[in-house]
Amino acid sequence: MKTKHLSLFKAGWLLLPMFLLCGFNSACAQERPDFSGTWEMEGWSAEEWDVEPPYTQAGLAAFNTWVADPLADPAHQCIFSLVRITTAPMLHEIMQEEDRVVILYEYDHQVRRVYVDRPHPDDPYPTLMGYSKAVWEDDNSLVIETIGLTEGYLRPQGVPHSDQLRVIEKRTMLEDGNTLTLETIIDDPLYYSKPWSVTTQWKRSDFEIMDYDCIPRPHIGD
């Protein structure tokens, strides 16, 4: 009995410094990173996407439709959907709050308000940017999950996605606090036989975001 109490007492002394340093709540969890600020992509996006997507038959057919008529890509009419926006090599600004993360994209002057710990709507009407929700994971990465997207293309190279797409974006701050990695996971069971992902890296930027007004115009010979 005496020995047992002594062990507990010793354990208490060992744990005390940890609680003093870290606080009673967190048991030495690291502070959440603050992603607020303006970010620019490191490298050029076309090189970062050196992967072979695992197309299904339907996915390949959709891709070949694009290949047959690339001018029909809605991007030529200044219509850009979620993943084109989020992975384009242009600037974005993050405003991080307790209950939401607001991302202001230079590309197509798009705005996303992503609420933390709020579930998706049950039956969302599909849109270009879909419906996003955010959670903080134990490793202090910020994970945003998006559903409810209309079918479209992920990249300028015409990589298609169906309306079954679920996009997971995982943002992790590197140790310097000025670089983040963004893993984009494409989970589209209609067009791809398994989820696949691409990682881009971003650093804090001194550039100011400019307006991206976009006007489709006919070309010579049209």
Next chain:
Amino acid sequence: MTKKLFAFILCISVSPVFAHHSFLSIYDQDSVMTVEGVVTEVWFENPHSRVYIEATNDKGEKVLWESETYPRNILVRRGWKHNDLKAGDKVVLKGRRAKNGTNRMQMLTLVRPSDGWEGVGFGEDSID
């Protein structure tokens, strides 16, 4: 058997790897040409900026060429200010010809020999 073989060949003939397809996808990577002429218009815009160039062909006829490059926002960050190039400037354009055979090109390089000014094109090794 023949049907399956045909289908297989058809499937592998269109390789869905990003790096094999142009960003603009409407330009022929194997059809690179050079045009010398005078700038008629500069469109400093999104989604793509353009420079229109009037050249003279072998028959002495004036021919208008359209060249397309990055969005304005990218050009600005890469050092191209909207007043840098003007109508009337003489330039040398190297680009990839449009697959549809029109006088349209993807700008790879653009040079103004009078002072050596260079525009921002996709670059000769671009996989975009």
